[in-house]
Amino acid sequence: MTENKHIAEVQVESTRFILTDTDMEHRQTEAPPSYDSVVNQNTAPPLYPSLQTLSANQILPYHIPQPIPQTPAPRAAETIPSQRRQGLCRSKRCCYGGSSGATVVVMLVVIAIWLGVRYGPTLWALSKSTKETDTCPPSSVDCDGKRDCSQGSDESRCVRFGTANELQVMTFKSSVFLPVCAQGWNKNIADQTCQQLGFRQHHEYGFLLTNSSSFQSMNSQFTNTIQGSVNRSTSCPGQQAVSLHCSKCGKPPVSTRIIGGSVAADGQWPWQASLHFQGYHTCGGTLLAPDFIITAAHCFPKETRDSQMPSNWKVYIGLVSQLRLPSPYYVHKIILHENYDPATKNNDIALLKLNKPASNVQPICLPVFGQKFSPAQQCWTTGFGLTRQEADSISTSLMEVKVDLIDLSVCNSHTVYHGSITENMQCAGDLRGGKDSCQGDSGGPLVCKADDQWYLTGVTSWGDGCGKQNRPGVYSNVGRLLMWIYGKMQQERP
Ligand code: ARG
Numbered sequence: 170m171t172e173n174k175h176i177a178e179v180q181v182e183s184t185r186f187i188l189t190d191t192d193m194e195h196r197q198t199e200a201p202p203s204y205d206s207v208v209n210q211n212t213a214p215p216l217y218p219s220l221q222t223l224s225a226n227q228i229l230p231y232h233i234p235q236p237i238p239q240t241p242a243p244r245a246a247e248t249i250p251s252q253r254r255q256g257l258c259r260s261k262r263c264c265y266g267g268s269s270g271a272t273v274v275v276m277l278v279v280i281a282i283w284l285g286v287r288y289g290p291t292l293w294a295l296s297k298s299t300k301e302t303d304t305c306p307p308s309s310v311d312c313d314g315k316r317d318c319s320q321g322s323d324e325s326r327c328v329r330f331g332t333a334n335e336l337q338v339m340t341f342k343s344s345v346f347l348p349v350c351a352q353g354w355n356k357n358i359a360d361q362t363c364q365q366l367g368f369r370q371h372h373e374y375g376f377l378l379t380n381s382s383s384f385q386s387m388n389s390q391f392t393n394t395i396q397g398s399v400n401r402s403t404s405c406p407g408q409q410a411v412s413l414h415c416s417k418c419g420k421p422p423v424s425t426r427i428i429g430g431s432v433a434a435d436g437q438w439p440w441q442a443s444l445h446f447q448g449y450h451t452c453g454g455t456l457l458a459p460d461f462i463i464t465a466a467h468c469f470p471k472e473t474r475d476s477q478m479p480s481n482w483k484v485y486i487g488l489v490s491q492l493r494l495p496s497p498y499y500v501h502k503i504i505l506h507e508n509y510d511p512a513t514k515n516n517d518i519a520l521l522k523l524n525k526p527a528s529n530v531q532p533i534c535l536p537v538f539g540q541k542f543s544p545a546q547q548c549w550t551t552g553f554g555l556t557r558q559e560a561d562s563i564s565t566s567l568m569e570v571k572v573d574l575i576d577l578s579v580c581n582s583h584t585v586y587h588g589s590i591t592e593n594m595q596c597a598g599d600l601r602g603g604k605d606s607c608q609g610d611s612g613g614p615l616v617c618k619a620d621d622q623w624y625l626t627g628v629t630s631w632g633d634g635c636g637k638q639n640r641p642g643v644y645s646n647v648g649r650l651l652m653w654i655y656g657k658m659q660q661e662r663p
Pocket of ligand 1: 554606609610612630
């Protein structure tokens with residue numbers, strides 16, 4: 170978080186450093202320190218997302234993941250005696266028999282075991298997390314209430330919320346989203362619908378007067394999914410449609426903040442999460458539902474060893490200081506957007522499924538389908554990131570800054586980001602400079618207030634420097650990525 174005002178910065182144990190070019194050269198020419206000497210010390214952690222200088226006319230999202238120094242893994246081929254590799258071995262004894270042969274076999278077994286222990290969990294985690302491919306049989310039918318695809322993608326995009334949280338369902342018979350008629354609706358169906366969407370239960374429901382001429386009407390009972398439990402109809406008594414809320418969200422218990430300051434008050438942003446990688450704050454995140462945190466995909470770079478392994482992460486929720494950490498949640502699964510592009514930062518979004526539901530913390534509200542946020546709205550971004558671009562440590566206190574939403578066309582203009590902003594991104598900040606998120610804020614929230622509630626508008630993604638004139642912060646556009654978010658929450662529902 171950077172702001173015009175000077176913000177006092179406190180040095181913490183968990184500091185992160187930006188590497189200079191000289192550091193980089195140094196790293197490349199010298200043998201890396203051993204893994205343990207790096208991860209076990211209480212010294213500065215290995216650097217994570219960092220800065221790269223950009224030439225004036227080539228403004229691209231940047232992020233240099235810093236690999237964690239590692240002990241080079243022994244390469245199996247090099248452990249085979251050179252005689253055999255070069256085909257010089259003539260006698261049977263030389264190659265397969267006698268003590269040297271036995272030693273080779275033992276060594277190979279040891280290496281195989283070592284590789285299994287060292288990389289097995291990573292490979293397992295990778296196969297379990299991230300980019301699973303969904304296989305769908307040719308006979309697969311979308312939204313018929315029967316799961317055909319291996320990951321269930323045929324049934325995970327059939328429900329959405331419209332204005333005033335109107336529940337809208339699509340079925341295989343109607344390939345449009347239609348409101349659900351209130352007739353026959355009850356608490357039990359509300360719970361089951363919210364559970365289908367990845368929530369634990371419903372928060373509240375109500376009925377809305379609608380002028381729609383087509384509806385989804387409830388069958389006599391709920392079978393597995395809401396789309397499998399409705400039928401299209403043209404009449405609905407009293408034109409009453411269901412409005413459903415799956416969580417109490419976006420209403421912080423505290424709504425005052427330190428006047429003129431930028432340190433967030435406790436309780437002001439209860440959905441804020443701090444994601445610790447191997448013990449250090451690395452990215453921000455936002456609580457969406459008791460079991461799900463939303464964050465940025467670039468927080469899990471392939472190049473950073475083990476960053477995609479759930480067991481390396483701890484999630485702290487609702488905290489305002491890195492010096493007073495609540496008990497952590499652990500990550501059950503890391504779900505990255507399949508089309509995240511590290512080069513352009515398009516689709517920079519990820520979900521973390523927690524090992525158990527978060528309690529005593531309030532989630533943020535997701536925007537409803539088609540909800541527009543305008544530059545006139547009140548929007549804020551929060552995080553534990555750097556408070557000055559040159560700072561060498563994250564902030565121990567949760568910082569907040571008010572930002573303006575910036576139109577795509579303005580943000581893409583040649584004086585700003587010159588065409589690098591996609592539809593899936595949202596710029597926010599102040600074109601005069603000074604108000605911005607920064608390194609360490611990534612994955613955290615950009616929230617805007619509408620009808621007395623806070624909605625997640627963006628996820629902190631990238632920027633050219635921090636707080637510079639004509640270089641606002643760039644956030645993943647949550648409204649555009651809603652279907653992916655709900656789809657994954659459904660596929661991974663607790
Ligand atoms: N990529 C950064 C991170 O990993 C976030 C950068 C946001 N930059 C900005 N100018 N708003 O923490």
